[in-house]
Amino acid sequence: MHETIQDSATVTLLWTTLGALLTVATFSFLYRDNPIYKVAEHLVVGVGAGYFLVLLVYTTLKPKLFDALAEGHLWYIIPGVLGVLMWLRFSRKLSWISRYSIAFYIGTSGVSIPLYMYNNVNRQVSSTLDLGMGFGSLTEVWGILIVLGTLAGLVYFFFSKAHKGAFGGFAKFGILVLMIGFGASFGYTVMARISLFVQRIAELEDWGAMLIAYFFS
Amino acid sequence: MRHLLRLFLILLLAFVVDGQSVYSQESDPVTSTADSVATEPVTPPPASAFGLAGEDMPNDNGHKLRVKWQYPAEAVGDITGFEIWRATSPTGEFRMLGQAPNDYFEYLDIGNKETPAPDFMANNSDFFYKVVAIGKNGLRTESEPGGPFRTYGQWFHRGKTPVLVGVVLFGCFTFYFIRAAKKGKELYVRPLAGIEAVDEAIGRATEMGKPTLYILGIGTASEIATIASFAILGRVAKKIAEYQTQLIVPCYDAIVMSIAQDVVRSSYLQAGRPDQYSDDMVYFVTNAQFAYVAGVNGIMMRQRPATNFYLGYFAAESLILAETGNSIGAIQIAGTDQITQIPFFVVACDYTLIGEELYAASAYLGRDPLLLGSLKAEDWGKGIVMALIVVGVVATIFGWDGFRELIRVNL
Structure with missing residues (x-):
């Protein structure tokens, strides 16, 4: 029993040590490109590619093609054939056939047009108009400012007219509004990244504690 | 010998008396419990829900039903809420869907569209419901099964009409400008x-x-x-x-x-x-x-x-x-x-x-004319959006909310 616990602790320590060393190896890139970083880089690229290949087999090919065909859903043969056609890319003479699969794949992106219209147009317009607007309170004045910022942003993205004169001035106000938004987004995301960094450092600290506990207790 | 016999009789008597007292001590609580049960008022099970009605939800793909029921107003205070159960036949196996509070007399059943899912609801199919009233005393009363209530899928979602108008309008602009670009318009x-x-x-x-x-x-x-x-x-x-x-x-x-x-x-x-x-x-x-x-x-x-x-x-x-x-x-x-x-x-x-x-x-x-035409159409689309916002703002300031509802998508 004692040996089993000891074995388990050793295995955990080994894996944690590997993770910690790879973390340090990745951070070493901040100094400069070096052989230790190269080892970590090649390891993660190789493992990533291999892992996704297996994941693809077990989350897509098996359940969505082989199992579906085995259950008698024969129309699944169509995407199966389209997938097989992609392999013809390796043939010099028949590689053109693989373009049918690609065309089908890209063509289906048209399905998302109504969703884009809803999310990027209808919802945005409705939300803009739902702001309380007027001159009765500060909140209502803010509502009007937000609407002005939205209109100016749209003017900035007008490509059929040169940004000159009053039109250009309003477009400049638009890019100013966008930059204020980007600045806020930047700060927010950087804070999130710092919290990730802190978490990683905390894990290194835990690893140190684990090492001390293992060897000295 | 006589002393011994007397002692034996005394011990026997003592044992009998003691046994009687033990018996009476043990039986007392039983008697008192029985008495208390007999005196406590018996709580009846809650009243049953009745008048189950189901209506197919509009603007869906046939996987939603709204179930309504009635409940005696004077009995609402006796229950904590309701459970709603569904089956595909009145005698079939009912499956619990969810709960509703005691002052709520309808439930929106949103079924799953996928066949293997346990809460699967087929389009154009009949369903039966039961409503279980849960009493504050823990007792439950099932209603009579209500149904059949049928689901119907619709081809067109009326709430998404503004999306359709937007897509058609944008499509028209795109075709027009692509044609213009192909004809050589700068x-x-x-x-x-x-x-x-x-x-x-x-x-x-x-x-x-x-x-x-x-x-x-x-x-x-x-x-x-x-x-x-x-x-x-x-x-x-x-x-x-x-x-x-x-x-x-x-x-x-x-x-x-x-x-x-x-x-x-x-x-x-x-x-x-x-x-x-x-x-x-x-x-x-x-x-x-x-x-x-x-x-x-x-x-x-x-x-x-x-x-x-x-x-x-x-x-x-x-x-x-x-x-x-x-x-x-x-x-x-x-x-x-x-x-x-x-x-x-x-x-x-x-x-x-x-x-x-x-x-x-x-x-x-x-x-490329295709890309240039699309870009020009996007600009026109943006122009229309800007016009809608300006008109919408004026309408909002002057209190005409109908305009906002015209362009709102109701899912």
């Missing part, structure tokens, strides 16, 4: 700083004898940003073929890689340099986000490209890539429609195509 597109700098950036790489790195992002081939990026890649590759410099395109997605290979190959062909093209220019790295970043960073540090393009769909890797590119002194042109990533490109790159500028760039570079 469609003006304002210059974009990031795209104006493409030639300069490639020229710089040529002068320095260093490669140009083109990143298509981590989107799939059906992402609109990736499709726009293919068009720009075609133009960049053609220019690189003309200048006879080196191009590196590491890909995140296998299908994106296949398309990018075709795009670059045809660009080299157009430039009259098919012999210069090699499939090794465009290659797959990995499908894992941060592994891809590690790989591309390594390429940047070792091959030291003079120009980096980041055009397409990007997520959390944008800043890491752009920072590394900045650290090697490359001129960087970026563009994405991912709002959250644009700030990172703005701070770390020389030129950034913001959102829709990425789509406009492909039209600006290619001058």
Whole structure:
């Protein structure tokens, strides 16, 4: 029993040590490109590619093609054939056939047009108009400012007219509004990244504690 | 002997008396409990719900039913709530769907569309419901099964009419302007700083004898940003073929890689340099986000490209890539429609195509009537949106809310 616990602790320590060393190896890139970083880089690229290949087999090919065909859903043969056609890319003479699969794949992106219209147009317009607007309170004045910022942003993205004169001035106000938004987004995301960094450092600290506990207790 | 007999009789008597007292002590609580039960008022089970009615929900694909029931007003205080159960026949196995509070007499049953799911609801099918009233005393009373209630799917979602109007209008504009562009009408597109700098950036790489790195992002081939990026890649590759410099395109997605290979190959062909093209220019790295970043960073540090393009769909890797590119002194042109990533490109790159500028760039570079017509249609669409906002604001200020409802999508 004692040996089993000891074995388990050793295995955990080994894996944690590997993770910690790879973390340090990745951070070493901040100094400069070096052989230790190269080892970590090649390891993660190789493992990533291999892992996704297996994941693809077990989350897509098996359940969505082989199992579906085995259950008698024969129309699944169509995407199966389209997938097989992609392999013809390796043939010099028949590689053109693989373009049918690609065309089908890209063509289906048209399905998302109504969703884009809803999310990027209808919802945005409705939300803009739902702001309380007027001159009765500060909140209502803010509502009007937000609407002005939205209109100016749209003017900035007008490509059929040169940004000159009053039109250009309003477009400049638009890019100013966008930059204020980007600045806020930047700060927010950087804070999130710092919290990730802190978490990683905390894990290194835990690893140190684990090492001390293992060897000295 | 006589003494012994007397002692025995006394002990026997004592035992009998003691036994009687023990019996009476044990029986007392029993008697008292029985008495208390007998005196406590017996709580009846709660009243049953009645009048079950079901109605098919409009504007759906036949997987929603609203169930309503009635309950005696004077008994509402006796219950904590209701449970709603569903079956496909009145005698079949009922399955609990959910609960409702005691003052709520309807339940929206949203079934699953997939067959193997346990709460699957088929379109054009009958369903039966039971409502179980749960008493505060823990007792439950089932209603009589109600039904059959039928689900009906609709072909048209009336609440989405504004979306349909928008798509049709935009489609009409697109067809009109594409036709106009094909007939040779000059469609003006304002210059974009990031795209104006493409030639300069490639020229710089040529002068320095260093490669140009083109990143298509981590989107799939059906992402609109990736499709726009293919068009720009075609133009960049053609220019690189003309200048006879080196191009590196590491890909995140296998299908994106296949398309990018075709795009670059045809660009080299157009430039009259098919012999210069090699499939090794465009290659797959990995499908894992941060592994891809590690790989591309390594390429940047070792091959030291003079120009980096980041055009397409990007997520959390944008800043890491752009920072590394900045650290090697490359001129960087970026563009994405991912709002959250644009700030990172703005701070770390020389030129950034913001959102829709990425789509406009492909039209600006290619001058293809299809792309130019779409771009012009987008501008008209934006004009209409602006007009709607202005009219909507005026209507809101003057208290006419009907206008807002006209353009609202009710899902």
